Amino acid sequence: MKIYKAGALLCIGLISAGTVLAREQADLDEIRQQMEQLRKTYEAQLNALEERLEKAEALAEKNRVELADSQVEENRVENTGGGLTSSAFNPAISVVLQGSLNSYSKNPDSYELAGFPLGGEAGLASEGLSLDETEVIASASVDQWFYAESTLAFHDNEDNEGEVEVEEAFVDPLMLPAGLGGRFGRFYSDVGYLNRFHTHAWDFRDAPLTYRAFLGKQYRDDGIRLNWTAPTDLYLMLGAETYAGKQFPAGNNSRVLGNVQTAFLKLGGDVGISHAWQGGISALLANAKDRNSGDSNFTGDSDLYIADLVYRWAPNGNPRQRNLKLQSEFFYREEDGDVTVTDNTNSALVDYDGDQKGWYAQAVYQFMPHWRTGLRYDWLDADNHLKLTDPGGFTNPNDIIEASGLDAQGHDPQRWSLMVDWSPSEFSRIRAQYDRDESRPQGTDHQLFLQYIMSLGSHGAHEF
Numbered sequence: 001m002k003i004y005k006a007g008a009l010l011c012i013g014l015i016s017a018g019t020v021l022a023r024e025q026a027d028l029d030e031i032r033q034q035m036e037q038l039r040k041t042y043e044a045q046l047n048a049l050e051e052r053l054e055k056a057e058a059l060a061e062k063n064r065v066e067l068a069d070s071q072v073e074e075n076r077v078e079n080t081g082g083g084l085t086s087s088a089f090n091p092a093i094s095v096v097l098q099g100s101l102n103s104y105s106k107n108p109d110s111y112e113l114a115g116f117p118l119g120g121e122a123g124l125a126s127e128g129l130s131l132d133e134t135e136v137i138a139s140a141s142v143d144q145w146f147y148a149e150s151t152l153a154f155h156d157n158e159d160n161e162g163e164v165e166v167e168e169a170f171v172d173p174l175m176l177p178a179g180l181g182g183r184f185g186r187f188y189s190d191v192g193y194l195n196r197f198h199t200h201a202w203d204f205r206d207a208p209l210t211y212r213a214f215l216g217k218q219y220r221d222d223g224i225r226l227n228w229t230a231p232t233d234l235y236l237m238l239g240a241e242t243y244a245g246k247q248f249p250a251g252n253n254s255r256v257l258g259n260v261q262t263a264f265l266k267l268g269g270d271v272g273i274s275h276a277w278q279g280g281i282s283a284l285l286a287n288a289k290d291r292n293s294g295d296s297n298f299t300g301d302s303d304l305y306i307a308d309l310v311y312r313w314a315p316n317g318n319p320r321q322r323n324l325k326l327q328s329e330f331f332y333r334e335e336d337g338d339v340t341v342t343d344n345t346n347s348a349l350v351d352y353d354g355d356q357k358g359w360y361a362q363a364v365y366q367f368m369p370h371w372r373t374g375l376r377y378d379w380l381d382a383d384n385h386l387k388l389t390d391p392g393g394f395t396n397p398n399d400i401i402e403a404s405g406l407d408a409q410g411h412d413p414q415r416w417s418l419m420v421d422w423s424p425s426e427f428s429r430i431r432a433q434y435d436r437d438e439s440r441p442q443g444t445d446h447q448l449f450l451q452y453i454m455s456l457g458s459h460g461a462h463e464f
Helices: 001-070 209-215 397-403
Strands: 094-105 128-141 146-156 160-173 180-188 222-230 235-243 260-271 275-293 298-313 323-342 347-368 371-390 415-425 430-438 443-457
Touching: 209 323, 209 347, 209 371, 323 397, 347 397, 371 397
Parallel strands: none
Antiparallel strands: 094 128, 094 443, 128 146, 146 160, 160 180, 180 222, 222 235, 235 260, 260 275, 275 298, 298 323, 323 347, 347 371, 371 415, 415 430, 430 443
């Protein structure tokens, strides 16, 4: 009996031991499975991190190259550490090609703005194919103290002969403290909004009528600028310029500097992440001497005041898909002086006192990637008072007034413009535009333009 009990106990012990061993083996298998699963998970996460690291390194290299290429516009800040920038010994060089096919229903050679003397480059482009302008731009940080930029312009003159001119050649000091900035040389004035932009950055083929009438298309001259940017979240910039006064609306001044003075205030900011704005007021005070316009020359004071406002919208701050830009400027000018009217044999003198104003408003909408459309309206008004003080051999006073270019004939110039353009990349643009131009009292001029703009080489981002 004791033998049977011992055998039973031994069987029970063996069965229990087998059960324990089986459970331990199952636990070991489960641990191994969990470890294998963790290893696979960590390998996948590690591979994902390595892929992200490679992409980040590639993006960083791309941004480094783009930053070096964009040195044209972004080199105007102080260099850190006293070292030279990447483009210090390798100036960024770019070429911009512009041309157009132009059609008019009236003779472009007889173009006039009623009540406004035309000067500078305010006339119309020639009929048919036109090589508008080719710009060669070179820029770089000279060292840690100065940034320099020059623009040579190749275009045809009034006799359809090619000529080269120094459009801009200026130096910006980089060492000025406390938000101060400066510029000296030849450059576009910062009055108004559109004046400082080169023509290839315009949203329309031609300048607004206000720029033709008051600035001869654009005002640039030899001068000096000093400006200050406030260290605030709201963009605030104050500036002043002084120029030699050799260009319209000043004229042929012989003094080295000081015949044109400007001052400007600019404000701007963001509203959320989709909206941004910028506004400004500015003044250009000119002491004009022998300012030529056709058969007349003006000598006297010309004081111009400008107010501008720009609004931009881009959904979530991304303008690549869609964006909208609204832009408007108002001009007011007071002039007082003498106008000399001449022909082949006679020379008359007219006392001139004029109050002139004008404005334009435009909207440009990118409705899908690479495609934009825009609408613009221009309007001018001249209240000029003319008094003949010396007929100078003219027999008909009306001939003198007409030749002065200051008789508005009761007409207010205005114009509607409609454009659409296609930009397959940031370096090329094709634009079609129609203008219904009522600048002349003689009737409406229907104008058609087909324009191309091609950029070669590195080119900095355009300003707001």
